[in-house]
Amino acid sequence: MNNICGLVSLVGRSNVGKSTLINRILGHKISITSKHRLTTRKQIIGVKTTGNIQIIYLDTPGIIKKDYKKYNQIWINAIKNADCVIFVIDRMYWYFEEQILFKHIKKNNISIILVINKIDWIKNKTSLLPWLTKLYNKLQCAKIIPISAKVGIGIKELESIIISHLPKNNHYFPAKLKTDQNKRILIAELIRENLINKLHSELPYLVDVTLEKIINTNQTIDINALIIVERNSQKHILLGIVKKICIESRIAIENIFHKNIRLKIWVKVKKH
Structure with a gap:
């Protein structure tokens, strides 16, 4: 082998x-x-x-x-x-x-x-x-x-x-595979990255990102994303910076997927 x-x-x-x-x-x-x-x-x-x-x-x-x-x-x-x-x-x-x-x-x-x-x-x-x-x-x-x-x-x-330090072994994954993360997870993570970097120490670990819609064509990806927070006070903080997060996240996603990205982001308070 x-x-x-x-x-x-x-x-x-x-x-x-x-x-x-x-x-x-x-x-x-x-x-x-x-x-x-x-x-x-x-x-x-x-x-x-x-x-x-x-x-x-x-x-x-x-x-x-x-x-x-x-x-x-x-x-x-x-x-x-x-x-x-x-x-x-x-x-x-x-x-x-x-x-x-x-x-x-x-x-x-x-x-x-x-x-x-x-x-x-x-x-x-x-x-x-x-x-x-x-x-x-x-x-x-x-x-x-x-x-x-x-x-x-x-x-x-x-x-x-x-x-x-690695053993002789058969390959576990196909040669072209780069990561176990699917497209939806990676896009949500890229948005969360921009979110964390903008929030600094205010509330970076109390937020989550989910994708409500993703439509992938040959030239574009249409994405509707939702930022979920714990409380209304946190939502108000995010509303002031969500436009900038959207712009920078779109650029980051385009750099990964090499397609035109149409991204919309909303902020929602989590239901308890």
């Missing part, structure tokens, strides 16, 4: 750049990004097939210390099922969440590739070497690699390291 195929889980604290990394590796957007925690709410699968090598990436929500058992369970299961784990940290920060994650990974006896992300933000690069040495002595990972997912530093080397 000459084929290589394996499951690679990306785990880490919120905002360390997991979604940016998976988008960079795949060469297109499958996972939304923002500076806010819990942007990724569920496990997202991205698939990269190159010749006889197929890598199935799992993007997971960031670890949460408090009562977010649903989100924590996603990355716990992702670690259990993986052939290899990419453990992403932000530069030279190591917090309580990182320690929890590391303990869980070690319990499962899985190869760990520790990724130090955002090195383009580190002004004094000479500080990296002692930090790498300290981490290696502490963690004994299979490999530690500094990268920048945002600008693409170290990505090719990272992919080579990942491949070296």
